[in-house]
Amino acid sequence: MxxxxxxxxxxxxxxxxxxxxxxxxxxxxxxxxxxxxxxxxxxxxxxxxxxARAAEPLAVPIVYLTVGEKEPPPLSLVEPIITDKGLAGARLGIADNNTTGRFLNQSYALTEVIAPDDKALAARVVALLAEGKRYFVADLHADQLLAVADLPGAKDALFFNIRAQDDRLRTDDCRSNVLQVMPSRAMKADALAQYLMKKRWSHWFLVDGQQPDDLAFVKAVHRAAKRFGAEIVEERPYSYKPEARRSDTGYMQIQGQMTQLTQEVDDYDVLVVSDESDIFGEYLPYRTWDPRPVVGTQGLVPTAWHRSMEQWGGTQLQNRFIASAGHVMVERDYNGWVAVRSVGEAVTRTGQADPASVHAYLVGDEFRLGAFKGEGLTYRRWNQQLRQPILLSSARMLVSVSPQDGYLHQRTPLDTLGYDEPESRCRLN
The missing domain is CATH 1.10.10 (Arc Repressor Mutant, subunit A)
Incomplete structure (x- = not known):
């Protein structure tokens, strides 16, 4: 019974x-x-x-990718050598995603890949794709990024570019599985040009470094000058001459070089320097023949993020990052954080973790990412570039934020920065 x-x-x-x-x-x-x-x-x-199966959290694995490089020593001993740029930001993004994910039964994990060379990088990505990994924070140069995005099995993955600024990635060499978090050189040059024209500093003296990245930024500056009506009154190349700059008389040698480089120039408002390699640009302020401000890759710098940013809740992000990483948040850190948060926001809003659903949401009209810049960030549909305000900062202070007032666009003023849809050959969505 x-x-x-x-x-x-x-x-x-x-x-x-x-x-x-x-x-x-x-x-x-x-x-x-x-x-x-x-x-x-x-x-x-x-x-x-x-x-029990229904109670298991929705797992969202994300991979951080880079090739190990030795960080060059900064020109100034005041600047620390940071060895985890980008990675530290991705780590904070994972922590932030899991803060929300715990309430929504989602779990985010970061796999960190620091490959010794390009060949090892490709092999590691192939293995990760075979394991089912589909979200990659790509802290890579342009050619490295395209190489992994074109790997067999990577078509349905998503790579978030947090380092390469190359305009060609937004105009000619677009990939449907690559989203551009890092602002392009054109976006940065346009942001700087808008501010200079707002100040009526329309006559520029351009000093060019001779490294490939320097020349790429020079091209972006020429485009911005033409676009916004500035005049480059003179352009001079600078070839780096190694000197004993930390010897007792090193400052005298540098002072003489910079003075000689900048003398006998027609009247100009501002000196625009292109030195992405950080070889000589920091030597120009206060050493020019004429007393003029220095802008560009040094001096007043256009950037996605800066340690001086405190508006729109930026102080909260800065403090949390310093507590987590032990150093200030630099641009690549911010980009890594934005990349991981983009995935988290899409998964949270859609309730789906598959890359097709996440991708569709990211480039759709409903996506808005709160990223401490005063407005929601979105991705451009045609080339998958992240729309975002560009900070203009000196070494210790935020000076302005572009786009500047008065620069209008039929969609959003953010599209006044960088290549607009008619200027790009990309038609990804």
């Missing part, structure tokens, strides 16, 4: 508790025991294999 009774109770598992209680009361069980039995049966049903 008892066996038949409990078999009947088991058959009622998953049904309303009152069904179990009625059966127990008919069999003569006291009311408290009948109620307790109903609770136990409900718990049994809740912890069935199907329910």
């Amino acid at each position: 008892k066996f038949a009774f409990y078999a009947r109770v088991a058959a009622l598992a998953g049904r309303p508790g009152h069904s179990v209680r009625r059966l127990a009361r008919r069999r003569g069980a006291p009311a408290p025991l009948a109620a307790a039995l109903a609770v136990l049966v409900a718990a049994w049903a809740a912890w069935s294999p199907e329910a």
Whole structure:
């Protein structure tokens, strides 16, 4: 009799508790025991294999990718050598995603890949794709980025570019599986040009470094000058001459070089320097022949992020990052954080973790990422470049934010920065 009774109770598992209680009361069980039995049966049903599987968190694995490079020593001993640029930002993004994810039954994890060379990088990405990894924070140069994005099996993955500024990635060499978090050189040059024209500093003296990245920024500056009506009154190349700059007389040698480089120039408002390699640009302020401000890659710098940013809740992000990483947040850190948060925002809003759903949401009209810049950030549909305000900062202070007032666009003023849709050959979405 008892066996038949409990078999009947088991058959009622998953049904309303009152069904179990009625059966127990008919069999003569006291009311408290009948109620307790109903609770136990409900718990049994809740912890069935199907329910247990439903309770498992939605796993979202993300991979950070880079090729190990030795950081060059900065020109100034005041600047620390940071060895985890980009990675530290991605780590904070994972922590922030999991803060929300715990309430939504989502779990984010970061795999950190620092490959010794390009060949090892490709092999590691192939293995990760085979494991099912589909989200990659790509802290890579342009050619490295394209190489991994074009790997077999990577077509349905998403690579978030947090380092390469090359305009060609937004105009000619676009990939449907690459989203551009780092602002392009054109965006930065346009942001700087808008501010200079707002100040009516329309006559520029351009000093060019001779490294490939320097020349790429020179091209962006020429484009911005033409676009916004500035005049480059003179342009001079600078070839780096190694000197004993930390010797007792090193400052005198540098002072002489910079003065000689900048003398006998027609009247100009501002000196624009292109030295992405950080070889000589820091030597120009206060050493020019004419007393003029220095802007560009040094001096007043256009950037996605700067340690001086404190508006729109920026101080909160800065403090959390310093507590986490032990150093200030630099541009690549911010980009790494934005990349990981983009995935987290899309998964949270859609409830899906597959790359097709996430990708569609990221380039759709509903996506808005709060990123401490005063407005929600979005991705351009045609080339998947992240729209965002560009900070203009000196060494210790935020000076302005572009786009500047008065520069309008039919979609958003943010599209006045960089290559607009008609200027790009990319048609990704």
